[in-house]
Amino acid sequence: MGCGKLDMQYESLDDSGVTSPENNSSAISLLAVDGYKLLFSADAGIPALTAAADYAASLNIRLDDLRLMQVPHHGSKHNVGKTILNRIKAGNALISAGATAPKHPARKVINGFIRRGSTVCVTAGKNLCHRFGSSARAGWVSAETVPFYDQVEA
Numbered sequence: 001m002g003c004g005k006l007d008m009q010y011e012s013l014d015d016s017g018v019t020s021p022e023n024n025s026s027a028i029s030l031l032a033v034d035g036y037k038l039l040f041s042a043d044a045g046i047p048a049l050t051a052a053a054d055y056a057a058s059l060n061i062r063l064d065d066l067r068l069m070q071v072p073h074h075g076s077k078h079n080v081g082k083t084i085l086n087r088i089k090a091g092n093a094l095i096s097a098g099a100t101a102p103k104h105p106a107r108k109v110i111n112g113f114i115r116r117g118s119t120v121c122v123t124a125g126k127n128l129c130h131r132f133g134s135s136a137r138a139g140w141v142s143a144e145t146v147p148f149y150d151q152v153e154a
Contacts, residue, residue, distance in 0.1 A: 015081035019045035075105020099125025
């Protein structure tokens with residue numbers, strides 16, 4: 001189901017996503033390892049991510065220079081919006097989703113991260129090893145990036 005041809009300038013994400021109270025009570029964890037920041041957001045929605053960004057800002061912790069962000073709720077369009085993605089930016093965005101998940105990840109979410117400079121990888125049911133200069137791991141494959149989509153779901 002497409003909504004027409006898109007380019008990098010057109011923002012298809014909006015801030016109207018609503019998710020459950022359970023998802024918005026997800027633990028959001030920021031790890032700092034060897035000078036790199038990694039953000040794990042579980043199934044958090046826009047209100048939870050906004051509260052986390054506000055809290056980080058109150059502590060003078062930047063969230064626009066992350067090395068890696070785990071994209072919430074399998075890349076659902078209900079869990080991120082353009083405003084929060086303008087505040088939280090990562091060089092690498094990792095989306096955990098099943099191999100045949102019909103609506104996850106949303107292409108507009110992938111595009112939103114790419115538009116903000118992220119390299120996006122999706123597990124698609126594979127055991128992935130997204131490594132930074134380390135050796136290969138038996139039984140795991142390297143993460144592959146996904147493209148910017150010129151058509152997205154409505």
